Ligand SMILES: NC(=O)c1ccc[n+]([C@@H]2O[C@H](COP(=O)([O-])OP(=O)(O)OC[C@H]3O[C@@H](n4cnc5c(N)ncnc54)[C@H](O)[C@@H]3O)[C@@H](O)[C@H]2O)c1
């Protein structure tokens with residue numbers, strides 16, 4: 614049995630839909646930002662809190678858990694600057710309850726959802742895992758703290774982990790039955806597509822005075838289905854003993870500016886985007902682009918889907934967004 618914490622959320626629900634094809638899955642989620650409709654019907658779902666020590670003890674005593682995949686977190690860069698307490702309590706304190714319970718019950722495999730936000734501002738064209746981590750917002754710091762705790766725990770206790778640092782997740786399930794839905798939505802691609810589908814008046818571009826060719830921020834978008842595949846490969850590497858302590862970037866290796874993303878969305882939706890330049894958003898680095906060579910070399914994973922296929926799948930979802 615694999616425990617997926619945060620399996621009702623955007624990325625977790627896509628992973629779960631793939632994982633049920635090869636494993637028994639248990640999802641723990643408090644539905645704070647997740648959706649019950651997104652959880653595959655083949656899983657056992659427990660509606661509860663990550664930080665609820667008693668509940669965690671019950672779960673680990675009742676089920677034979679081989680590994681934990683930990684997606685649950687608050688993950689909005691801007692909000693983390695305004696409300697750091699929320700981020701340190703949920704992303705650090707509650708996660709510690711999970712890790713401590715794993716150790717107590719001798720569950721030794723953990724996959725942790727980390728982020729490109731751990732790097733902060735980098736001079737590297739392509740960020741690999743050797744680039745120093747100097748996060749510039751509380752969200753990134755909260756994730757880096759757990760990375761460091763995992764490393765300490767792995768040395769002291771019998772705990773094995775794979776940390777996956779995702780760049781910008783986007784896109785939807787191949788069939789369009791599940792997709793990205795946050796309330797309120799803050800992510801660039803869903804916001805543009807919701808506007809092009811008619812449910813939003815306009816798109817605000819947060820700053821066009823960055824040191825980039827067109828002045829808007831550059832990001833590396835990675836298809837959520839590519840992320841799901843990477844998780845399953847990483848899980849197998851823990852279960853078969855190949856990995857004990859690893860950190861991998863997950864990205865496409867190509868950066869697109871906010872304006873380029875808008876253009877690609879316009880092309881796919883065949884509709885003109887009405888945008889307005891607004892103030893920079895606090896905590897945003899100008900450029901984040903991954904080198905994901907390490908996971909390719911060590912585990913054979915490589916992103917398969919480019920920006921167009923990401924946006925095509927997301928458009929299919931947003932035209933008939935179900936939740
Ligand atoms: N979306 C991205 O582009 C991106 C990029 C890098 C890293 N990440 C990380 O990936 C993970 C998943 O991101 P997402 O976009 O799917 O977010 P999401 O908000 O859609 O999913 C998070 C899930 O965790 C649940 N949750 C949160 N706190 C909980 C708690 N205390 N107890 C139980 N459940 C709780 C939520 O209800 C939700 O279902 C997060 O850890 C995030 O930091 C996301």
Ligand SMILES: O=c1ccn([C@@H]2O[C@H](COP(=O)(O)OP(=O)(O)O[C@H]3O[C@H](CO)[C@@H](O)[C@H](O)[C@H]3O)[C@@H](O)[C@H]2O)c(=O)[nH]1
Pocket residue numbers: 688689690727728729730779780781782799800801802804816817818819820830831832871894897901
């Ligand atoms: O309405 C909008 C929304 C976003 N942006 C810009 O678009 C870029 C991407 O923003 P967003 O989609 O919110 O993603 P990020 O802030 O880059 O963060 C995502 O990607 C990070 C990894 O790179 C993850 O850690 C975070 O969890 C995830 O939210 C940024 O420059 C934003 O300023 C706009 O200009 N207008």
